[in-house]
Amino acid sequence: MENRTEIIEDRKDFVCYNSKNKKSKLRCEENSVSGAVSQRACVYCGARVVLNPITDAFHLIHGPIGCAAYTWDLRGSLTSGSELFRNSFSTDLSETDVIFGGEKKLRAAVDEIVEKYHPKVIFIYATCIVGVIGDDIDSVCKMAEEKYHIRVISVKSPGFSGSKAMGYRAACDAIIKLIGENKSTKKVNGINYLGDFNLAGEVWVVENYLKRIGIDIVSKLTGDGKYDEIIKAPEAKLNIVQCAGSMGYLANRMEETYDIPFIKTSFVGIEDSINSLIQVASLLGDGETVKRAEELIESEQERIKPEMDYYRSRLEGKKAAIYVGGGYKAISLIKQFKDLGIETVMVGTQTGKPEDYEIIRQITNEGTVILDDANPYELEKFMLEKGADILVGGVKERPLAYKLGVAFCDHNHERKHILAGFGGAVNFAKEIDLTVNSPVWSYV
Numbered sequence: 001m002e003n004r005t006e007i008i009e010d011r012k013d014f015v016c017y018n019s020k021n022k023k024s025k026l027r028c029e030e031n032s033v034s035g036a037v038s039q040r041a042c043v044y045c046g047a048r049v050v051l052n053p054i055t056d057a058f059h060l061i062h063g064p065i066g067c068a069a070y071t072w073d074l075r076g077s078l079t080s081g082s083e084l085f086r087n088s089f090s091t092d093l094s095e096t097d098v099i100f101g102g103e104k105k106l107r108a109a110v111d112e113i114v115e116k117y118h119p120k121v122i123f124i125y126a127t128c129i130v131g132v133i134g135d136d137i138d139s140v141c142k143m144a145e146e147k148y149h150i151r152v153i154s155v156k157s158p159g160f161s162g163s164k165a166m167g168y169r170a171a172c173d174a175i176i177k178l179i180g181e182n183k184s185t186k187k188v189n190g191i192n193y194l195g196d197f198n199l200a201g202e203v204w205v206v207e208n209y210l211k212r213i214g215i216d217i218v219s220k221l222t223g224d225g226k227y228d229e230i231i232k233a234p235e236a237k238l239n240i241v242q243c244a245g246s247m248g249y250l251a252n253r254m255e256e257t258y259d260i261p262f263i264k265t266s267f268v269g270i271e272d273s274i275n276s277l278i279q280v281a282s283l284l285g286d287g288e289t290v291k292r293a294e295e296l297i298e299s300e301q302e303r304i305k306p307e308m309d310y311y312r313s314r315l316e317g318k319k320a321a322i323y324v325g326g327g328y329k330a331i332s333l334i335k336q337f338k339d340l341g342i343e344t345v346m347v348g349t350q351t352g353k354p355e356d357y358e359i360i361r362q363i364t365n366e367g368t369v370i371l372d373d374a375n376p377y378e379l380e381k382f383m384l385e386k387g388a389d390i391l392v393g394g395v396k397e398r399p400l401a402y403k404l405g406v407a408f409c410d411h412n413h414e415r416k417h418i419l420a421g422f423g424g425a426v427n428f429a430k431e432i433d434l435t436v437n438s439p440v441w442s443y444v
Helices: 009-014 043-051 065-070 095-100 103-117 128-133 137-148 164-179 202-212 244-258 270-284 287-315 327-339 354-363 376-386 398-403 421-436 439-443
Strands: 015-017 057-062 121-126 151-156 188-194 216-221 236-241 262-264 319-324 343-349 369-372 390-393 407-410
Touching: 009 015, 043 057, 043 121, 043 164, 043 244, 057 103, 095 128, 103 121, 103 137, 121 137, 137 151, 151 164, 164 244, 188 202, 188 244, 188 270, 202 216, 202 270, 202 287, 202 421, 236 244, 236 270, 244 262, 244 327, 262 270, 270 287, 270 327, 270 421, 287 421, 319 327, 319 376, 327 343, 327 354, 327 421, 343 376, 354 369, 369 376, 376 398, 390 398, 390 421, 398 407, 407 421
Parallel strands: 057 121, 121 151, 188 216, 188 236, 236 262, 319 343, 319 390, 343 369, 390 407
Antiparallel strands: 015 369
């Protein structure tokens, strides 16, 4: 690694400048370096990210009220059903509960939820304090299931027990527990859509594309997911995985348990949307299905071409920095920027895998800064060093960009406009243009 800027000694192996002459050996999939003020969230937050969008699920946080407040309506996912999943229910553990245990409070909370709302499924999350005091959540769940004949599932997610990716895994284990481990003898010619959380309605966009080419979605995991759909997941012939960082583990578990093969897809950007549609049509359909997919792609490309040409003319030559959760999104964003004539000069993820970083190395230019689990200091230093005009990230990165006088695009939890599919590509280009070419920067 070229030492062009000062970083914490223990972080040096997690940062590199891309070189085409040698493989960038970037460390990843490890716990955050102590003292580095990681941009990652905790294990509990990772579990909530995955499970929160299930529309008829109830989320009971066994821990202090702060944990429930921290993840309230975390994903902001859109729903075609109940809105109750947006609420966080908490046992509100206090100092007395830490000393004497909180199981009694937990049982009372479950009783109250069942009495008031009659839910089909309750997820109970173990937070840091519960991991320390050792409440037996599994036994509370078992007793509640026997008493009320509904699903009550524990999520082992003490925040200190690993990284955000460990929370994804805990959530995926809970989903397998919800579905059960029995294989389905009945199979339908449809897919399970894994790893899209329907932040602005993207699940519905993809569902519409697939319906137009004759393919049904059996279950959505977890954006706009519903209990009655999710338990039918073993009936699908194929799993498609949008976010491999959060759902790759679940796809592997489902292949082992239910014999459902999976492919990685992305509907972020024009190139990846095209590839994904053709791939799904080829695997699940016949020649006619592939033909319908090709016709859909051709009509959508023709529809958006004038707008994309306009935005490309306004954005060519700009420089972008990317810092997002998973590797799949970073890869898709690099391709989108390239399509708009924008060079990616810095790219990082919170939970990227070695294969993600290898693809990133191949599709970015020499000298591009690649980071795993960055901290605010690193993001600021490299954005300034590389002269980035815009940062694409999440809510935690927004203040960093604005403080430096750099444009920002939210590609994570809080956005309310669609960024998937062909229409999403236009929305993305429009937002980049609005923020990069805003007159406000001439005053900074």
